Amino acid sequence: MQRQGTGEQRYKALKKKSTYQLLSGIAFWIFVVYIWLKLKSDSVWYWIAFVFLLAYYIYGEIQWALRTNNLFLEDIDLDAYRYFVGICKPGKTTETIYFTTFRKCRIELAEGRFKDALSILETTISNHSLEKVTTFRQLTIFRQLILCSIHLADEEKYQYWLSRLQGVATNRKSLLKLKDSLLEEMQAIHDLVINKQPNPFFETHPAKNKFSYLFNLYYKGINAQLNRDEEKALTCFEELAKDNEQLFIVQQAKEELRKAMIA
Structure with a gap:
C-alpha cells in the first residue's frame, strides 16, 4: 500500500480541506441568515441566527474530530495519525492524560510494539489514578493492557x-x-494466541470499522488454522497481506503465507 507524501503532509492536507469546507459552509449560512434577517424586524431572530451559526460551527468541529479518528480507524494511515497525536496538547486533567495515552498506545499496538505500549500505560497508571477517569476510558485502557499482556505471553x-x-x-x-x-473478546484472543484453541468470537462479531475488520480477519485466520481449515486461513491472510505493512498483523499474515509456500 503506497501513500503519497509524509504523514505530516497528509494530515495537513486533510486539515486544510476540512478548514476550507467549514469556512465555506459558515460563509454560505451567514449569507443565507443575512438575507433572512433582512425580512425580519424582531431582535429575537438575531439570537436564533446566532445560535444556529454556533451550532453549525460545533458540528464542523465534531466532524473534524471524527475525521482525525478515521485516519486510524478507516484510512489506516498510522503516520498521519501519529503526527496528529504528536501535535495534540496532552491536557492537565486525568481524563485527557489517559485519552492521550490511549491514542499513543493504539499506534504502538497496531505496529506490534507491545513492550513500548505496556510501558506507556504502566507509567501513566503509576502517575495518575485510573479510578479518576470515566468508566468508558477505564474499559479501553484495560483492554490495551490485556492485549499487551497476551501478545507478550505474560x-x-x-x-x-x-x-x-x-x-x-x-x-x-x-x-x-x-x-x-x-x-469475551479478550478471552477469545487469549484462546487463539496463548492456548492455541479455536474460538468462534471473531466469526460471529461483525467489525465496526476497517481497522477492526482487519484484526478480525487476522484472528479468523488463526482460528481457521486451529480448526485445520487451511484454505480459509490462506484466504484471510491473502486479503490481509494487501493492506498497510506497518500493521503487525499484515506482517504476520505475510509470514504465514511464506510458510505455506515453503510447505
Whole structure:
C-alpha cells in the first residue's frame, strides 16, 4: 500500500480541506441568515441566527474530530495519525492524560510494539489514578493492557489486568454490554494466541470499522488454522497481506503465507 507524501503532509492536507469546507459552509449560512434577517424586524431572530451559526460551527468541529479518528480507524494511515497525536496538547486533567495515552498506545499496538505500549500505560497508571477517569476510558485502557499482556505471553499480568477489567463497576447498560463484549473478546484472543484453541468470537462479531475488520480477519485466520481449515486461513491472510505493512498483523499474515509456500 503506497501513500503519497509524509504523514505530516497528509494530515495537513486533510486539515486544510476540512478548514476550507467549514469556512465555506459558515460563509454560505451567514449569507443565507443575512438575507433572512433582512425580512425580519424582531431582535429575537438575531439570537436564533446566532445560535444556529454556533451550532453549525460545533458540528464542523465534531466532524473534524471524527475525521482525525478515521485516519486510524478507516484510512489506516498510522503516520498521519501519529503526527496528529504528536501535535495534540496532552491536557492537565486525568481524563485527557489517559485519552492521550490511549491514542499513543493504539499506534504502538497496531505496529506490534507491545513492550513500548505496556510501558506507556504502566507509567501513566503509576502517575495518575485510573479510578479518576470515566468508566468508558477505564474499559479501553484495560483492554490495551490485556492485549499487551497476551501478545507478550505474560500470563501473570494478563490475569491481573483481566481481574481489573472484571472489577469495573457501572450501572449503565451500554457500558455493561461493552464490558461483557471486551471480556469475551479478550478471552477469545487469549484462546487463539496463548492456548492455541479455536474460538468462534471473531466469526460471529461483525467489525465496526476497517481497522477492526482487519484484526478480525487476522484472528479468523488463526482460528481457521486451529480448526485445520487451511484454505480459509490462506484466504484471510491473502486479503490481509494487501493492506498497510506497518500493521503487525499484515506482517504476520505475510509470514504465514511464506510458510505455506515453503510447505
